[in-house]
Amino acid sequence: MRFARVMTSLLLVLAPATAWAQGPAALSPHRAVYDLRLDKASESSDITGISGRMVYDFDGSPCEGYTVTFRFVTDIQTSDASRVTDQQTTTFEEGSGQSFRFVTKSFVDSVLERELRGEAKQAADALEITLDKPQEMDVRLPAAQFPTQHMLELLGKAQQGETFYETSIFDGSEDGDKAMTTAVVIGKPTAMSESDPEKAALKTLAGDRYWPVDIAYFDLQGDGGEETPDYRVSFKLHSNGLTHDLVMDYGDFAMTGKLVDLQLREQAPTTCEPATPR
Template identity: 30%
Template sequence: MMRRTLLAAAAALSITVPAWAAPEPGHEAMLAHRGAYRLSLDTARDTSSVTQARGVMLFEVVDACDSWAARQRFSLVLTDRDGNTVETSSDYSTLEAKDGSALRFSLTQMTEGAVTSRVSGEARATPEGGRVRYADPTPREDALPQGTLFPMIHTIRALAAARAGQRILAVPLFDGTSADGAQDTTTVMTGPWQEAQASTAFPALSSQGSVRMRIAFFDRTPDAQAGAGTPDYEVSLRYYANGVADELKMDFGDFVVNGTLGELEAVPSPC
């Protein structure tokens, strides 16, 4: 049912890709899949009031033939020093052309069940940078910086860089999670490419090489050097060659959350 729902949503978003557009090299290695992650507190900084964190993250990516349809649902319950709890959640979905030329996006964030923000719209990437048209929170259009990548293309290129022995990939990234446009990102390979190792927990990963990387996101400002200063957000993860991550560390500034893959299911292609 969830797969049909996501495919129906992808059809409704309906990205138009020119017939001559070639998919990004490496797209064929990406695994359409559904993954469930357990979330727990890793560390909290001295300035943070957070003492506990627990939750789940569900991630699904479906092959929509000329595009990738993805959905991420995130729920986290935080507990402070006084024992108070607050639940935050988000529902984020994208449809991204396989040639990296177009992205449709929608994000709804909630606290204690009440909607706190919405971001939605569509973006186009061109050699000059491209443009994004927001529908929410307010209709407007912004330019994207030259070299901007969308999420799936960024994953594919980061994996290609790691396999080629490249240690750093620094590019602007637009994922539609903010109304502030693209962010500068610096991806650092924190270890060498590892050849495939048998995975008894997840057979789909047994034949896949992997690499550990850390991705830092920086807000863009007119006078800031790309990748300089304190990241707005960081995520460390182990990516397999098929685009599946089984271990995550999400650094939100005041605290860090672990994400551990608990369930993994391949999603057959309808194409």
């Protein structure tokens, strides 16, 4: 489901407040909750309403690697029916960005519809993917970043004042056999307004400045002449990696994600201890 691809690709990492930090970002363990709502829908989509919630939990460090677990539940209404989708994903990304494991279970109206399980590894100018479920399969793709490295690059570009760049990402979503090209637009740093509806949830982070960011996702395996993105997402990005005020646009419909709760945990060490000789 593309819902989960968008959320995973963003790597919605939230971190403690730091004053417009320069240099490498430190991504802190946290648990964040977002409320989801329909923003707009065309007649052709037949969608009359969407409501839901995403719970996103991030843990790890550059030394230990990064673990993300999230649950993405939506109630989708159409003109003649409704259904509840429930996507539960767990990923592990090596701190160096060399390997990435992923497991996703997708439920519709509480019934397991499919399970995806696999691993991707960086190779020379390529990604080597091994899928275990729904069926065993090996896939080789052009080189692409995993989600944490994708976010760290975005933070670095923003801090350097860049406003546009292109890169690619593999996040193990959908069928786990596809990477996406991303076109990233970064706006000027902005202060949060006093009336911002997410201010209460942000708490001490509400005083941080942020960059408006828009990312368009294109299918790497698609038609080379295709200029229309598969989907796009916009959000507010803080210098510590915090993202909020999401808009996810799939073309025939779009929905928003608003931060409603944030729990921060202790930052793990970012300096790795050298291995002890035997």
